[in-house]
Amino acid sequence: MKRRNFIYLSGVGAAAAMLPAIPVWGNEISVERALEYIDPAAKKILTDVAMNAARSKGATYTDVRVGRYLNQFVVTRENKVQNIVNTESYGVGIRVIANGCWGFAATDKMDKDSIAKAAELAVSIAKENGRLQSEPVKLAAQKGYGEVSWKAPIEKNAFEVPIKEKVDLLLSVNDAAMKGGADYINSILFMVNEQKYFASTDGSYIDQDIHRIWPTFFITKINKETGKFETRNALSAPTGKGYEYLDARPQDKIKTASGTLYKGRYDMLEDAKQAATQVGEKLKAKSVEPGKYDLVLDPSHLWLTIHESCGHPTELDRVLGYEANFAGTSFLTLDKWESKKFKYGSAEVNITADKTEEGSLGAVGYDDEGVKCGKWDVIKDGVLVNYQAIRDQAHIVGLEHSQGCCYADNWSSVQFQRMANISLQPGKKPLTIADQIKNVEKGIYIVGDGSFSIDQQRYNFQFGGQLYYEIKQGKIVGMLKDVAYQANTQEFWNSCSAICDQSDYRLGGSFFDGKGQPSQSSAVSHGSATARFNGVNVINTARKIG
């Protein structure tokens, strides 16, 4: 290792405190090791070992995932680098069907003997659990693709960018925020590379290389006299892109009366400067008068409402009851889909599932059970037309093949149904953000995501945001605070009256969609253009604690 490639490393504790909990971060490794390449031919040999061992013990189906999961975190606060950590998690997960039941086992010992033993354990677990099964697993047919590969179409691998460049960026961001009046700032770059090799007894050997990046910051400003404080988080979207995401060009920016918004690429330094100003404005903002408002929701905010109230209820495992004990079920029951006329939203509302959208967090060539991915309609002209399904559910909704929604967050986690990129399609008529605001008499324009909560069947929700602007008679008249809106999913989407056109379409998303027991994280994007919702109930969240 050369000094020019130095790594700042000061203990994992500080970074862990800053970042949401993930079951398996992996082992800490050097930058150089993160750039080493593992030959797919070597992985193929290991997957064949697992499949042969499982078959010899009685498995009727086996799939094997050799996963190498790389993460890099660069964590700073004010003028300090708190942490830089590279982690690697490398191992194999083996899933089998035996006695009509699923079994799964995983190991990080990458020798043939250990892998064969893990395969045998998976079969023994399946056989033991077979006695609990009411009916055998029914797996949709899936052709084998032979040896194929898929790579995320990135321009610049973030793991190849020198650490110093990343540190300099974050410290510049922090400096700008502090000079702009912030009292505290934490800024983070979080980069992910999933190198996944999938093989199954269907005859597929699939090698995939997936990249994601999330630059973000959290600013706090305190009124020293009153002790009141406000925060403003970054308006970045985590994205399925390379480091080019941080190289924003003029065409990647949308200038509005309230500030700059970002489309496709992100200017972190500019956003930190405007955030420092805006967090000061938030401290002085007027507390909202509760009541009914027309809401104009920016994609940096609306992605989360889409995620919770469109993405989750259309997951077929929830509809069927598999998540009943944890994430919950869904109000979008099979009878509503079978009726072919369930009015989920207004005629403006068209929602698609897409596992291939370029730059999205969920974009892959194949899912984690070897299904080639695609795009399909979920809500068409406001009517529920489809769900999101995987191989052992496809027959329930009359599909011959899976829709490719299976994913595991690590080689050591069993794959199960996860959300595709679920997006609200833009309006077909020309409509800008300024047009939207111009058409509102009494409303609130919300930018950025904040507090979020929804019930276990996805009816009742409450959302906050980062920035709230009061609209009166077609004009923004000032900033509000203490805002949250509550609605019922179906009423909310039926109140959707206008959606901006394609020129305003942007992706938001999350690295950390949680579901399952043990809980797993999944990264997923949600696109939309700025949309208007009429007559939504807004509450005031200010309280006193003495």
Added chain:
Amino acid sequence: MAILTKEQAKALLTKVLSYSKAEQCEVNLNGSDGGNIRYARSSVSTSGGISTNSLVVTSAFGKKSGVATINEFDEASLEKVVRRSEELAQLAPENPEFMSFLGPQEYGPDSPTFSEATAAMGPKERADAVQASLNQAKENKLNAAGFLSNSAGFSAMMNNKGLFAYNKSTDVAFNITIRTEDGKGSGYATKGYNDYTKLNTKADTAIAAKKALASVSAKAIEPGKYTVILEPTAVAVMLENLFFDLDARQADEGRSSMSKPGGKTKVGEQLLDERVNIYSDPWNPELPTSTWSGDGRPQQKVNWIEKGVVKNLYTSRYWAEKTGIKSLPSPDGAIMPGGTKSLEELIKGTEKGILVTRLWYIRSVDPQTLLLTGLTRDGTFYIENGEIKFPVKNFRFNESPIIMLNNLEEMGRSERTVSAESNANYLLPPLKIRDFTFTSLSDAV
């Protein structure tokens, strides 16, 4: 690698340290074996077993430190990981917040965190426990969705300043949601223990089944301020947000509910009802936890809230030294002593109120006031004249645990419970609270 004994761990860590050439070197060793079954629609949906081990070496030169991790334990690998951590430390910039490693510590007697019965659980024992639950559901023609997991693990740390710490522990967790076939009723129960023999999946399933049947066809009543009885599982998800906020640095910096203007904190203030006491104790027989924290500091019995007054905040070693406050690590569990009444007795003594089984999707709305939002779920009932009268539709609440613990009417007997949000275990009572704020209704069952 199996669960290492104290002596085996000490021998391995001593060997690792013998390779060190750094000014300071600290080694953490962890291992765990576990398995789980998840089931729904009366069948197993996922199951699995995983075994992991990890050795983390931190080397330091002055205020420069480096960390490297490995999961191979042959001598060459052990030396390699030490060299890598030293290399990283030499290349790292100085960290102004780096603290020298601790010397030898007194941890007191071992805490009874390990159970042989739990460690011995395998696929058969897990399947047996789930079968007992499934049979209970099938007999009552109800749908069961549940999760059972067990694990055994150990942690050890040693450094070249003489510190050595070791602990082994086991954990078994079970939670179950029972739904009626028509989807109109849902009930929930959850239990967690160190000792598997305390778990009774059949009895827990029966509790969830009873709630499911009783909650069919819930009535809508107006949202507003109500007297509520929160079962311990519901109390856990509210109070843990208060526990999480007992961080000294956040409070000193003015950005938490524990802050006062001008860089002061609420330590010493009467923040809550004077009947509220919250403490942690690693030797509590019902909730045994490790006697040392991840950075080697001893865990001890600490009063966090005493008679409603904030007594202590936890802090990093760096912040404790900088500010001169007591250096207390955050605990692994929290205990709130209650009263002597059972949940049923609390209900009997309630003229009008709402019984809440479980709260769901708890999120912070305002960190300044610790205002939280979330919903009731899986068994919400209207109480009148000391009896459960009928099931009610679920509510969304907007409430702060600080406000809630100032509106305390009565406490029941404390029991061990599990947070459905964080999976952490606590010893908490059911609480009767007045003026709990429900802001809207949910049609979700």
